[in-house]
Amino acid sequence: MILDKVNSPEDLKALSLEELLVLAEEIRSEIIRVTAQNGGHLASSLGAVELILALHRVFHSPKDKILFDVGHQAYAHKLVTGRKDRFHTLRLEGGLSGFTKVSESPHDAITVGHASTSLANALGMALARDLLGEDHHVVAVIGDGALTGGMALAALNKIGELGKRMLIILNDNEMSISENVGALNRYFKELQIRKWVQDMEKLGKNVLEHISPRLFGLVDRAKEAAKLLLHQENPFYAWGIRYVGPVNGHDLKGLIHILEHLKELEGPTLLHVVTQKGKGYKVAEADPIYWHGPPGFDPKKPEKVSKGYSWSQAFGDAVTELARLEPRLFVITPAMREGSGLVRYSTEHPERYLDVGICEDVAVTTAAGLALKGMRPIVAIYSTFLQRAYDQVIHDVAIENLPVVFAIDRAGLVGADGATHHGVFDIAFLRTVPNLQIAAPKDALELRAMLKKALEVGGPVAIRYPRDNVERAPEGVWPEIPWGKWEVLKEGREVYLLAFGKTLRYALEAAGEDPRVGVVNARFLKPLDREMLAWLAGYKLITVEDHQGMGGFGSAVLEALNEMGLKPEVRVLALPDRFFEHGAIPSLHRQAGIDAEGIRRALREMGVAPVHER
Numbered sequence: 040m041i042l043d044k045v046n047s048p049e050d051l052k053a054l055s056l057e058e059l060l061v062l063a064e065e066i067r068s069e070i071i072r073v074t075a076q077n078g079g080h081l082a083s084s085l086g087a088v089e090l091i092l093a094l095h096r097v098f099h100s101p102k103d104k105i106l107f108d109v110g111h112q113a114y115a116h117k118l119v120t121g122r123k124d125r126f127h128t129l130r131l132e133g134g135l136s137g138f139t140k141v142s143e144s145p146h147d148a149i150t151v152g153h154a155s156t157s158l159a160n161a162l163g164m165a166l167a168r169d170l171l172g173e174d175h176h177v178v179a180v181i182g183d184g185a186l187t188g189g190m191a192l193a194a195l196n197k198i199g200e201l202g203k204r205m206l207i208i209l210n211d212n213e214m215s216i217s218e219n220v221g222a223l224n225r226y227f228k229e230l231q232i233r234k235w236v237q238d239m240e241k242l243g244k245n246v247l248e249h250i251s252p253r254l255f256g257l258v259d260r261a262k263e264a265a266k267l268l269l270h271q272e273n274p275f276y277a278w279g280i281r282y283v284g285p286v287n288g289h290d291l292k293g294l295i296h297i298l299e300h301l302k303e304l305e306g307p308t309l310l311h312v313v314t315q316k317g318k319g320y321k322v323a324e325a326d327p328i329y330w331h332g333p334p335g336f337d338p339k340k341p342e343k344v345s346k347g348y349s350w351s352q353a354f355g356d357a358v359t360e361l362a363r364l365e366p367r368l369f370v371i372t373p374a375m376r377e378g379s380g381l382v383r384y385s386t387e388h389p390e391r392y393l394d395v396g397i398c399e400d401v402a403v404t405t406a407a408g409l410a411l412k413g414m415r416p417i418v419a420i421y422s423t424f425l426q427r428a429y430d431q432v433i434h435d436v437a438i439e440n441l442p443v444v445f446a447i448d449r450a451g452l453v454g455a456d457g458a459t460h461h462g463v464f465d466i467a468f469l470r471t472v473p474n475l476q477i478a479a480p481k482d483a484l485e486l487r488a489m490l491k492k493a494l495e496v497g498g499p500v501a502i503r504y505p506r507d508n509v510e511r512a513p514e515g516v517w518p519e520i521p522w523g524k525w526e527v528l529k530e531g532r533e534v535y536l537l538a539f540g541k542t543l544r545y546a547l548e549a550a551g552e553d554p555r556v557g558v559v560n561a562r563f564l565k566p567l568d569r570e571m572l573a574w575l576a577g578y579k580l581i582t583v584e585d586h587q588g589m590g591g592f593g594s595a596v597l598e599a600l601n602e603m604g605l606k607p608e609v610r611v612l613a614l615p616d617r618f619f620e621h622g623a624i625p626s627l628h629r630q631a632g633i634d635a636e637g638i639r640r641a642l643r644e645m646g647v648a649p650v651h652e653r
């Protein structure tokens with residue numbers, strides 16, 4: 040295999056074009072093989088193979104900095120930068136990250152997972168390069184989806200003003216996870232299909248190539264110049280950035296040729312590259328949405344697998360029904376229609392659905408605008424991505440106590456996506472915000488009850504639920520829920536376990552039939568159920584949460600007990616003050632000590648050893 044000869048990007052410089060083309064196919068096969076075993080971002084990485092080979096052929100990483108936005112499309116980059124022998128460990132505990140990661144390789148210029156950060160990072164590196172008198176290239180690869188993020192657009196504005204030498208590669212496959220959105224995306228599409236460009240293309244190819252390649256070359260350059268000229272309305276010009284393209288992102292020879300030229304240019308240049316998401320694997324080309332991030336599959340007979348009924352689907356089903364009952368309901372997603380379970384809702388209620396693109400800040404503040412006009416918006420958002428809209432939650436929603444519901448999905452440790460995607464800070468950063476209430480349902484029925492009640496109680500309400508499957512709740516059932524009240528699931532004589540969401544299952548498992556150990560579904564995190572807490576203070580207490588310990592649920596319980604002058608023995612089981620890497624969720628919970636075994640350990644330490652151990 041050619042790949043066997045590639046141990047660093049420099050090895051690519053010695054390969055012929057034919058060898059590079061063979062290598063591209065070998066890399067595709069390896070990406071399919073390992074993603075089939077481990078799961079991962081298949082379609083994005085297949086679409087970026089030629090682009091990555093061309094970049095590493097032309098530039099000299101790690102001296103030249105090649106940044107990948109989001110970093111999920113960089114499997115080919117990992118394979119040609121000395122990690123092919125570990126590639127089979129992709130996204131596995133202790134194995135390679137599914138994204139680029141500075142600590143993993145000197146070729147990984149940035150640690151990513153969240154979108155739209157590459158351009159500001161690139162600007163910083165270019166500024167430092169020039170200040171330090173260094174001479175290297177800075178190249179940022181950003182997808183059309185990531186370019187919908189405000190950070191990216193704001194960085195472009197600054198990059199154009201400062202005029203630093205750098206190359207931005209817009210990897211345009213017209214897809215985010217779902218179909219991409221936004222006016223820029225529409226413009227890119229138009230650029231690709233602009234009639235006259237197509238006609239010129241056809242004319243150039245069919246007629247001129249036969250007459251004189253030299254003349255064909257001239258016309259080609261003339262076309263380029265004409266494009267540049269006629270694209271004065273091209274937004275990148277407004278940003279002060281040279282725009283080149285669109286070019287075929289799978290034409291390895293053409294990419295190398297154009298990159299060789301562009302690397303010599305001064306100032307910021309954007310090369311618009313058109314690729315196909317899933318390129319080279321029929322099922323992924325046909326359905327880049329499902330094959331954006333499939334779980335494992337049979338590479339010979341790739342079929343979609345159902346991952347079971349998830350909390351996301353339970354949420355999607357609930358709001359789809361709720362919208363029939365509440366005409367003011369409006370659901371917003373920041374580019375996560377599938378991930379948030381909103382495909383059905385978006386089909387049934389298109390007029391009250393909005394995908395704003397990868398811009399969580401816009402999602403939250405758009406919801407504020409809807410609420411100010413009397414609507415009842417729900418922002419469907421992953422815990423980790425809500426971090427992008429923290430000020431908007433405070434400034435645009437909470438200060439005016441607006442009725443916005445935050446349906447926080449992926450709350451807790453999320454597994455193979457790792458540290459950039461774990462949703463383990465939301466309780467801490469939300470519970471300090473006045474007016475904002477926080478709840479965590481124990482099952483799909485309680486989720487329905489909370490969503491419906493949240494629309495009635497008014498003010499901002501966050502409802503958090505984990506990345507997990509859940510038992511489906513019957514349609515049409517909307518149970519009442521005593522707002523702000525916890526519920527005792529099991530009586531206990533000596534100690535009570537206070538848990539919610541996913542850790543409730545561990546608490547019930549640890550308590551078993553032991554009459555000394557009670558279990559409380561502490562489903563309201565703000566406000567806490569102080570009345571029940573005062574009663575519980577007569578027992579030993581263990582709080583359990585899939586969240587950072589600092590500022591989490593346990594902290595809130597300790598603060599409340601202190602304010603009430605109550606001093607029971609309390610153990611807080613939560614994540615320690617460090618980041619958790621990627622790995623299987625049960626294993627991560629075990630490491631954090633928040634699973635049933637961790638609870639039993641705490642019970643032993645409190646002198647309540649499990650019955651069979653006495």
Ligand SMILES: CC(=O)c1sc(CCOP(=O)(O)OP(=O)(O)O)c(C)[n+]1Cc1cnc(C)nc1N
Pocket residue numbers: 080083086109111112152153154181182183184185186210212214215216316373374375397424427
């Ligand atoms: C991995 C992940 O979490 C991805 S990949 C992706 C689509 C990116 O589209 P792009 O066009 O940039 O790339 P493409 O896949 O090659 O088409 C999204 C929305 N997400 C979720 C997401 C949401 N919001 C933020 C801030 N960051 C991320 N990463």
Ligand SMILES: [Mg+2]
Pocket residue numbers: 182183184185210211212213214215219
């Ligand atoms: Mg894309």
